[in-house]
Each structure stands twice: as C-alpha cells, then as structure tokens.
Amino acid sequence: MDLYLWLKALHIISMVAWMAGMFYLPRLYVYHAGAPVGSATSEIFKLMEVRLLRLILNPAMIATWGFGLALIWVGGGSNWDGAMDWLKSAHWLHAKLSLLVVMQLVHAWLARVRKQFARDDRRYSGRTFRIVNEIPTLLLIGIVLLVILKPF
Numbered sequence: 001m002d003l004y005l006w007l008k009a010l011h012i013i014s015m016v017a018w019m020a021g022m023f024y025l026p027r028l029y030v031y032h033a034g035a036p037v038g039s040a041t042s043e044i045f046k047l048m049e050v051r052l053l054r055l056i057l058n059p060a061m062i063a064t065w066g067f068g069l070a071l072i073w074v075g076g077g078s079n080w081d082g083a084m085d086w087l088k089s090a091h092w093l094h095a096k097l098s099l100l101v102v103m104q105l106v107h108a109w110l111a112r113v114r115k116q117f118a119r120d121d122r123r124y125s126g127r128t129f130r131i132v133n134e135i136p137t138l139l140l141i142g143i144v145l146l147v148i149l150k151p152f
Helices: 003-034 040-075 080-089 091-118 126-132 135-149
Strands: none
Touching: 003 040, 003 091, 003 126, 003 135, 040 080, 040 091, 091 126, 091 135
16 A cells, blocks of 8 residues: 555544544533542543543644654655655645644643642633634634645
C-alpha cells in the first residue's frame, strides 16, 4: 500500500481521537464547575479530566501533528526541498496550520484549566466552558473545509 495513504489514514484516526477529547473535556468542565469543592463528584471529575488529557488528548494531539508533518514530507517527495516547495505552494495548508495552532492554544488552555481544577481553583463558570466547547467545533469545520475544498 502507498505510504501516503497509510499516513493519511493514521492522521485522520488520531485527529478524530483528539477532537473527541476536545469536545468532551470542556463538557466535563461544565459539570465540574457546578460540583461543590471537595465533594466526591468533584474528585471524580478531577480523575476523569486527568485521564482524558494524559491517555487520550495529549497522545492523539501528538500523533495528529506527527502524522500531519509526515504527510507534508511524503507529499513533497520525501525530501526537504520537495516538502518545502510543496508547502510553499499549498496556501490552503497555511490556513489549515493556522487553525491548528489556534486548536493547539485551546488544548493548552484546557490543560491549564485542568491543573486549576486539581487545586480547587475555580476561575471560570460553567457558562464559560459551554462557550469554549464550541471553539473546537468551529475550528474543525474550518479545517475540514480547507482540506476538502482547497479553496486557494
């Protein structure tokens, strides 16, 4: 089988896992923000959040970036010059990577919030997390449209 197709499949699989976590973690935060500090419910949310980040979100994010970068390499002819030429001409990819950087920033912020919850530091309301929960969806829509339509 073609290496490029295998990398693309693995990239999509890891992206789906990353996005599942990006949709679920803010939803956990909505409920955690409403749980009383020190309660058994709050402690369960802490455990769920740390496991989600460490076992699913972080590995899936790393795999998504790794397979994506490998796709750029292989798509450019498996050499540095070819990859750079291909990357320079794929303007849709520049936009996609920009949206991925924003997704990465949201991921980092969610990880920071998890540490705040672990310390029982409640800075944000459930309403804030309901709003934040929509950001990965909007980014995903933009990313998928760029990849499929390649508008520029």
